Amino acid sequence: xxxxxxxxELNEKGFVSVCGVxxxxxxxxxxxxxAAACILPSGLYIEGLNDSKKLTAKxxxxxxxxxxxxxxxxxxxxASVEEINELNILEATLLAMRRAIDGLSVKADYALIDxxxxxGFQLPAQYVIxxxxxxxxxxxxxxxxxxxxxxxxxxxxxxxxxxxxAKNKGYGTKQHMDALRQYGPTPIHRTQFIRFLDNEN
Numbered sequence: 001x002x003x004x005x006x007x008x009e010l011n012e013k014g015f016v017s018v019c020g021v022x023x024x025x026x027x028x029x030x031x032x033x034x035a036a037a038c039i040l041p042s043g044l045y046i047e048g049l050n051d052s053k054k055l056t057a058k059x060x061x062x063x064x065x066x067x068x069x070x071x072x073x074x075x076x077x078x079a080s081v082e083e084i085n086e087l088n089i090l091e092a093t094l095l096a097m098r099r100a101i102d103g104l105s106v107k108a109d110y111a112l113i114d115x116x117x118x119x120g121f122q123l124p125a126q127y128v129i130x131x132x133x134x135x136x137x138x139x140x141x142x143x144x145x146x147x148x149x150x151x152x153x154x155x156x157x158x159x160x161x162x163x164x165x166a167k168n169k170g171y172g173t174k175q176h177m178d179a180l181r182q183y184g185p186t187p188i189h190r191t192q193f194i195r196f197l198d199n200e201n
Contacts, residue, residue, distance in 0.1 A: 002049060002136045004042065006128065010110050011042065015124070017072070019108035020137025021097050023115075024052070024145035026089055028170030029180070030163070030189045031156055032078040033089065035096035036144035037104055037111070039072040040137050046070065049139050051132040052146035064147040067140045074140070075103030076148050085191045094120055100141075114138045160186050 007018045023035045046066050048059055055063070068074060077099035079092035087095065098121060101111055111125035112135055118127035131138035150169060157166035163179045163186075170176075177196070185194050 001045070002134065002139055004136055006112060006135050007040075007042070007137055015110040017106055017108045018110045018112060018137060019073075019101060019104060020112045020131070020135050020139070020141040021100060021114065022052075022132055022138050022142035022145055023093050023096060024142070024149040025170065026093055028190075029172050029176060029193045030081070030165065030170045030186070031149070031153060032080050033084060033093050033096050034076065034078050034145045034149040034152070035093065035100040036074065036076045036141040036148070037097070037100035037108065038067065038074040038137055038140040038144060039104065039106055039108060040067075040140055041070065041072055044070055044136070046136075046140075049136055049143075051130075051139060052142040054133075055143070057150070060143050060147050063143050067144060071140065073104045073106035073108075074144055075100045075105070076144055077103055081188055081190055088192065089190070090117065098122070112138055114142065156188055160188065 010018050017039050019037045019039045021037045023033055025033045048063055052060055077096050079096040084092040111121055111123055113125055113127045114131040115127055116129050118125050132142040153169045154166045162183050164175050168176050
């Protein structure tokens, strides 16, 4: 069970609305990067809430609905493939995170950012390494982002079925990379991530 240790410490310092922020989709070869921000009621217990990568898809889907039903506020946002190509994946991820925070229906006064980079936010914030395994707020954000992006991958798979995106979620599996070699990239592929194609020509 994740403890609200960080959130409680911030509450004691006077911060009322602490949001957890996480992303999904930094590593794939295609599709946008997704970020979520989530403010949970203090002490809310959701059975199984944890780092989204440690949960089955079925469990994530169930917890996804519980988070949406119980959160004080949540927001999900994207940075597009075009923005990833223009900015780079780190800056695009931070952009998606800022958009998610800005989209909260209840204004956050502090943000807990999963990872080891925290810059460009318009509110007090700190990064938390492996935060999705430490902070319930970040874990909730990780599930919101992961489920949302996985569902988007299902949609992209229907548009571009030859790449197996529903199964590989855009990651560089052998099947995905072989399909890129056979069919070439699509508008949803990230140019910086598929340079191996140039090296093979």
